[in-house]
Amino acid sequence: MAVIQYAPDVELIPTKSMRKIITLVEEEKIEQGILPIENSTEGAVTEVMDLLIKTKKSKIQREIILPVRHNLLSTGDDISKLKYILSHPQALEQTREYFIKNYPGIELIPTESTSRACEIVKQKGEEYAAIANEWAAKNNGLKILDKNIQDNFYNQTRFLIIGRNHEKPTGKDKTSIAFSFHNDFPGSLYMVLKEFAEREVNLTRIESRPAKSEMGKYIFYIDFIGHIEDNHVKEILENVEKITNRFKIFGSYPMGKIE
């Protein structure tokens, strides 16, 4: 769904893992890849963060923020006949209040994916419904009995498009970087944040991931407003590079709107 928002006409190639997506971009076998990077409820997708730090050619070219929308899908169109609701445990969890309030007698059954839930519902008939997105309804020929049944209306997932070229400034851009320090940080992180604060540059995200050597060693990931071609951003990054050990720029890209 994120890709359809971004580029409705591109050819889509499915892969079996996040790692594979990045490998295909790095090996120049695909032009761009799309990866989830964070969810407003679950937090960072740590696997993707750990993969991005190892890339050589990949640049972040776009961010896409998509609200998580759950719908009730079935073969029939009579909600009163429903006895069983199937979906991935996370979707069941995210619609629990809706069912307790509206259909307390209904049985919730976990499946390995939302697609699998749709398949079963298609076979089993009108006592069964799946929780899935609109695309799944269309794809499986199911009817939408109720829309936007998620308990938290702010649940959003942020995706990144990666490719191999730097994006030109648009005037409304974000930049993503990562860095670690030589030693433990007495005031090291403070020194980095000072560079941003003194130039009134807003951070939109800060995360830490273990450096995987020993406890207490971290790699920091920062997203901020601005483009690497902006003069004040150049200044910040030059100074940050001096006070850090590993330092990596993932790229500058247009700020995403919530679709």
Place this chain on the structure above:
Amino acid sequence: MAVIQYAPDVELIPTKSMRKIITLVEEEKIEQGILPIENSTEGAVTEVMDLLIKTKKSKIQREIILPVRHNLLSTGDDISKLKYILSHPQALEQTREYFIKNYPGIELIPTESTSRACEIVKQKGEEYAAIANEWAAKNNGLKILDKNIQDNFYNQTRFLIIGRNHEKPTGKDKTSIAFSFHNDFPGSLYMVLKEFAEREVNLTRIESRPAKSEMGKYIFYIDFIGHIEDNHVKEILENVEKITNRFKIFGSYPMGKIE
């Protein structure tokens, strides 16, 4: 194993979830609970972080840092007879290089837990071995064929002991806090870190978790050296409380050594 290090003679009560451990402490049904909070390879245990922010009475009373040690366990004592190695996927992943290097022909089979691997190995005999810790060897009556077979010798897990009382200062203490900001952070996090940096107080950990409202809203978790009864720590915390929205002190506790 972490509890045995900390208090070898306490009564151990197993629970089915992390949430249950915290509930039992909050309802005063157990004196103390133990929870993993971070691993030097995998990062934060986000479930525990999200549970801790909701506690009312619980205080962190101790930290225990335990190296992750994998051993090769079997009923026999002849490594050359081994054909199959069983363990939890994470343990298999963490010993992969060891097997590629030393026993390239051996088949690695994932099981749902290291305990389950030990049970199967007990039944199947000397062609089978499990990857598990020393305690599992003793508990299952298995022989240790090889010790410390983990690829990464720095892999450590940090555990927290929670209870209901504040711990007195020992002179070598850590304090854990969490906070969020009213608005997005232009320089808010910088302002907080400034309080620590100006008093030369070392941070040992900084993590962010989503506030679960919308993308870009975070709760920050900081661990630092010092005790809440120290005057300079009192000053810092008073100032931090003023510039933050939600503010929570999890407790002060003796710094853990690596066992």
